[in-house]
Amino acid sequence: MTSELRPARRPLKVWFRRSGGRHLVAILAAIFALYPIVWIVSSAFNASDSLASARIIPRDTTLSNFTDIFDSEVTSVGRWLWNSFSIAIIAAFVNTFIAAMAANAFSRLEFWGRRVLLTSLLVMQIFPQFLGFIAFFVLSQQLGEVVGAIGFNTHAFLILVYIGGAAGFNAFLLKGFLDSIPKSLDEAARIDGAGPATIFLRIILPLARPMLAVIFMISFIATFSEYILASFLLNGDDQLTLPIGLQVFLAEGYNAKWGVLSAIALLGATPIVTVFIAAQKHIIGGLTSGGTKG
Amino acid sequence: MTETTRDRPSTRFARYTGRAFWLRTAIVGIVDAFLVLGAVQFAQNRSWAVLAMLVLAGLLINWAYLSPRAQASRWLTPGLVLMMIFVVYPVLYTTYVSFTNFQTGNLLSREQAIERLENVEVKTGESGELLDMLVYRDGADQLALLVAGADTPPFMGLVRPADGDVAVAPVAGFDAATFDPANPPESVDGFELLSGLAVTGEAGRLEDVVLDLSDASSAEVETLSSARLIVAGLRFTYDSDADTIFDAQTGRTCNAGEGTFFCDGVPEDEVQRVARLASDTTIVCAASVCDDVPLFALDQTLAGWREVVGVDNYVDLFTNERIRGPFGRVLLWNVVFGFGSVLLTFGLGLGLALTLKNDDMKFRSVYRSIYIIPYAVPGFLSILVWRGLLNNEFGQINRMFDGLGIPTIDWLGSGTTAMISVFLVNTWLGFPYMFLIASGALTSIPEELIEAARVDGAGPWKVFRMVTLPLLLVSTAPLLIGSFAFNFNNFLLIFLLTNGGPPLAGYDVPVGSTDILISFTFDIAAGAGRGSQFGLASAIIVLIFVVLATTSAMSFGLTKKLEEIYDQ
Numbered sequence: 001m002t003s004e005l006r007p008a009r010r011p012l013k014v015w016f017r018r019s020g021g022r023h024l025v026a027i028l029a030a031i032f033a034l035y036p037i038v039w040i041v042s043s044a045f046n047a048s049d050s051l052a053s054a055r056i057i058p059r060d061t062t063l064s065n066f067t068d069i070f071d072s073e074v075t076s077v078g079r080w081l082w083n084s085f086s087i088a089i090i091a092a093f094v095n096t097f098i099a100a101m102a103a104n105a106f107s108r109l110e111f112w113g114r115r116v117l118l119t120s121l122l123v124m125q126i127f128p129q130f131l132g133f134i135a136f137f138v139l140s141q142q143l144g145e146v147v148g149a150i151g152f153n154t155h156a157f158l159i160l161v162y163i164g165g166a167a168g169f170n171a172f173l174l175k176g177f178l179d180s181i182p183k184s185l186d187e188a189a190r191i192d193g194a195g196p197a198t199i200f201l202r203i204i205l206p207l208a209r210p211m212l213a214v215i216f217m218i219s220f221i222a223t224f225s226e227y228i229l230a231s232f233l234l235n236g237d238d239q240l241t242l243p244i245g246l247q248v249f250l251a252e253g254y255n256a257k258w259g260v261l262s263a264i265a266l267l268g269a270t271p272i273v274t275v276f277i278a279a280q281k282h283i284i285g286g287l288t289s290g291g292t293k294g
Numbered sequence: 295m296t297e298t299t300r301d302r303p304s305t306r307f308a309r310y311t312g313r314a315f316w317l318r319t320a321i322v323g324i325v326d327a328f329l330v331l332g333a334v335q336f337a338q339n340r341s342w343a344v345l346a347m348l349v350l351a352g353l354l355i356n357w358a359y360l361s362p363r364a365q366a367s368r369w370l371t372p373g374l375v376l377m378m379i380f381v382v383y384p385v386l387y388t389t390y391v392s393f394t395n396f397q398t399g400n401l402l403s404r405e406q407a408i409e410r411l412e413n414v415e416v417k418t419g420e421s422g423e424l425l426d427m428l429v430y431r432d433g434a435d436q437l438a439l440l441v442a443g444a445d446t447p448p449f450m451g452l453v454r455p456a457d458g459d460v461a462v463a464p465v466a467g468f469d470a471a472t473f474d475p476a477n478p479p480e481s482v483d484g485f486e487l488l489s490g491l492a493v494t495g496e497a498g499r500l501e502d503v504v505l506d507l508s509d510a511s512s513a514e515v516e517t518l519s520s521a522r523l524i525v526a527g528l529r530f531t532y533d534s535d536a537d538t539i540f541d542a543q544t545g546r547t548c549n550a551g552e553g554t555f556f557c558d559g560v561p562e563d564e565v566q567r568v569a570r571l572a573s574d575t576t577i578v579c580a581a582s583v584c585d586d587v588p589l590f591a592l593d594q595t596l597a598g599w600r601e602v603v604g605v606d607n608y609v610d611l612f613t614n615e616r617i618r619g620p621f622g623r624v625l626l627w628n629v630v631f632g633f634g635s636v637l638l639t640f641g642l643g644l645g646l647a648l649t650l651k652n653d654d655m656k657f658r659s660v661y662r663s664i665y666i667i668p669y670a671v672p673g674f675l676s677i678l679v680w681r682g683l684l685n686n687e688f689g690q691i692n693r694m695f696d697g698l699g700i701p702t703i704d705w706l707g708s709g710t711t712a713m714i715s716v717f718l719v720n721t722w723l724g725f726p727y728m729f730l731i732a733s734g735a736l737t738s739i740p741e742e743l744i745e746a747a748r749v750d751g752a753g754p755w756k757v758f759r760m761v762t763l764p765l766l767l768v769s770t771a772p773l774l775i776g777s778f779a780f781n782f783n784n785f786l787l788i789f790l791l792t793n794g795g796p797p798l799a800g801y802d803v804p805v806g807s808t809d810i811l812i813s814f815t816f817d818i819a820a821g822a823g824r825g826s827q828f829g830l831a832s833a834i835i836v837l838i839f840v841v842l843a844t845t846s847a848m849s850f851g852l853t854k855k856l857e858e859i860y861d862q
Binding site for chain 2: 022026030032033034036037099101102104109126130133134138145161164165168221224227228243246247250254255272273275276
């Protein structure tokens, strides 16, 4: 720590004592972080695609692992990917919108029970939604007897579950952000004749766009990886989401499917990793600051 | 505030006459129509809880969108309705189920269970009439039987194997009206009457065959010249006054008990034991009584009903040796796993944050970006990949060990190594998050404090221990407790990496060395080969609720306390 006080250029020995140790630690940690990633990338392109024949630098490269994913003769992975993707997109979108509506009320309106409701949103967050899987299982069957379209083994029911589960906390996060948007803007718009809906759609939502994007992404990722509820509420090859489908797919022989798994992992991870690294600041802010203003 | 939210007269007027008002009313009306339609159906299905939620949701929607006084509710209603159904209700329902015997074998309501039982058919044999039997054979070597008795009209037809499906196959040319027992026809439709000696020759083929007389009755060959009439009937009759069910097959009367019917003459404690061991039997009798009478081979979903059983599930968790054992084990490991995960990930994350703290360190942003990657890869994918890397035979880690001449380790194969693997993978998954929050917290510590400590003669370690770490904990304590709560329920990691395994044998519930409460509960509820025990699973979930609530309360208290101490 005291090293900061010394002048910059020094012989190698001194450099090492000063920051070489730090780099050593940092590099070791980087190797740990990248170890599985390197294997994913190399195995995804390896022509001999079993776990046993995986090598860091493949002898022959191929794209067949990627084409296999979308070949419905080989796997239903393409189908599952689509299921997961569409469920997660719809749930994240509706969820963000509903959370924004609620946050708007909490941030802009004074009403009876406001504090109690806000507190209960936080308290309910203590219980992860997936613990209710037995209740959802029974509920989906009771609903299904009357309205088949939102019953057991439908994506619609699962989407509703996901929307309901995350709306509360997201509303809480968004409320903090909306508070930071000056209320004088609403006032000005109201004087110009705008109603509450117009103010919300034309002023609040556009200004909250960065936070909406973060919440959309967090919801999307959480929904995309969700396992317990989807496994209890879906049934049958065609309906499965990617996490459950993959588990089924791998159950028939993990070793031989290593190449395809790596390709799926690479495909699934790349967009999210890219967005994460690009939007580091926003996401970290959203994750660590919680409800406080940005 | 109230000044701005209360609407001015002009807009209020608009609400009652404007297009928006009528549009809204029309939409609410349509929604109401569907809700009423649904309500009727749910009432018919006796789904009371769903009906109650529907009514509540309906009232809220009508009030929110029709009353001029409901301003905020218009914005809140969609979220509130969804949260009521998908957040509050599951907690309440799970708590309710934890006090019931809801499980495979007790899935139905009481009415449904009795209805199912009343429809069970049985063929009563011993008491049936003994019929005279004649045997015929045609050119194609097919056998046909002719039976007749005092109360049974004569019938001639083709036989079927005793275990085959019912198929009434009469011989068309046989005329029952002109049949004379003293003078039976020699030949019908090409079938020739066989003599006594010829019948003896066919004895092998006559064993275990049945002649169907109608859909409800048949004749079973008993000797070479006689058959026993078997009439299908209903096996169970329910007596609603006495609340008992009579079993025509065994001649026993069975009384309604907890979740099922118990038959006469069986001691209650013995019944309980058998009921637990053989949950696929409807009406349970003690093992000693059942020895000579085969247990009813009823489909288990046809069986008993669900019922409130009080704290039985909780009592089972803490007293039943074969459930308490694994439960205690899982609970202990769960706590160790939760704490260990936070300690390891926070330790590594903080260490890296301190390492990269210097602004003049080269490649700082490169390192940062690399450390974020594990956090950004969807968890289920990286866990599945780790499972491959840790594979005993083909995994890259063991192959690397092999190459370096180190003895390989069966990472996921034994209890201890599986636990180490779980920690290893979870550290990989979790350290980026801790790195991020520790980096953020470090920058918020005022540099003067550290300077001051240094001037006072404190070494780097002492500065860290006395200044940096305490201040760091103030700002990160809630997040650390949050991380504990998350890892306490880290189902995905356990389920996909080890599936709770390696399994432990000899318990009433499926359990493995690395099972945490939630994966243990999942297996109990999903019924890994032993039927779903929703009641027991719900009891464990309620205990998880308690752990989480306590943790959160502690988190809240701790944060306040730390702030009090360090804010001075």
